[in-house]
Amino acid sequence: MQNNKIQQNIELLQWFYRFLNIWKFLEKVIQQKDFSDLAVDSPVATWDKKNFVLKWAVVKKILSDIYANPGKKNIFGYMVEINSFRWIFSITREMIDTQKDFQIFLDKKLKDKSFAFEQVIRFLRNVLNHIENADVMLKIEDFVKQKDFILKEKKLSIISFDIKYADYFVEWKWGKNYGLDIKIDFSKLKEWQKVFDVVPLHQVYLLAEFCFNLSEIFRSVMRVGEKKTAKKFKSKFQRRK
Numbered sequence: 001m002q003n004n005k006i007q008q009n010i011e012l013l014q015w016f017y018r019f020l021n022i023w024k025f026l027e028k029v030i031q032q033k034d035f036s037d038l039a040v041d042s043p044v045a046t047w048d049k050k051n052f053v054l055k056w057a058v059v060k061k062i063l064s065d066i067y068a069n070p071g072k073k074n075i076f077g078y079m080v081e082i083n084s085f086r087w088i089f090s091i092t093r094e095m096i097d098t099q100k101d102f103q104i105f106l107d108k109k110l111k112d113k114s115f116a117f118e119q120v121i122r123f124l125r126n127v128l129n130h131i132e133n134a135d136v137m138l139k140i141e142d143f144v145k146q147k148d149f150i151l152k153e154k155k156l157s158i159i160s161f162d163i164k165y166a167d168y169f170v171e172w173k174w175g176k177n178y179g180l181d182i183k184i185d186f187s188k189l190k191e192w193q194k195v196f197d198v199v200p201l202h203q204v205y206l207l208a209e210f211c212f213n214l215s216e217i218f219r220s221v222m223r224v225g226e227k228k229t230a231k232k233f234k235s236k237f238q239r240r241k
Contacts (some may be wrong), residue, residue, distance in 0.1 A: 006099050006222070010215045013091040017212040027077045031070035036063040081201075082136065085208055086128040091207035092126045092211045105218050109168060116161040120182050120199070120207065122146060122161075127195050136195040143189055150186045157187045171217055178207045 043051035106177035
């Protein structure tokens, strides 16, 4: 049961990362070509064997606005980003909190960076799960407990997750300098700060990618472990004949 749960977590995390990639790509396509004239009423089959109709006028306006303002943030790209990040970090936190094997994997792979990774994930997960405005601003209740934990219990001010893939993953083959550099100064956090002023959007994208890569490496480790367990069981079973 535990193994099935972690597999489901990994698959869902990876689907949200792919969702981020494909829909941000489509946003670029929509910005470069006017598809608004293609808008028609579109029936969507629902579970009760009925159709919910997406109205052409709504679709046409969204397509027209995105094409007419390619350099302006739009609700389409905004919702893709926020929802993808929210779910990727939420699932990663769920795995950290509930999957012992994943916790052991993180400690082994990330070593001295494991604690910082966990704290950055917790911070972004908490903030993105409770957004109430388009600017994605901090609310005191979303970070005050973690701030107290970092400052008072851990006697730290800055959580620094600066990491190069090549230094921590033997699986990495694509350059020595590729990685992340996230620093959160909890002593300076204030309500109504913009989240992406605290953690730059580029680094948030890199963190989402990092979570995907971690899940993929962990999946491969799980497969190796399963094969070893199966082989060991088979060996014992054969000896008992």
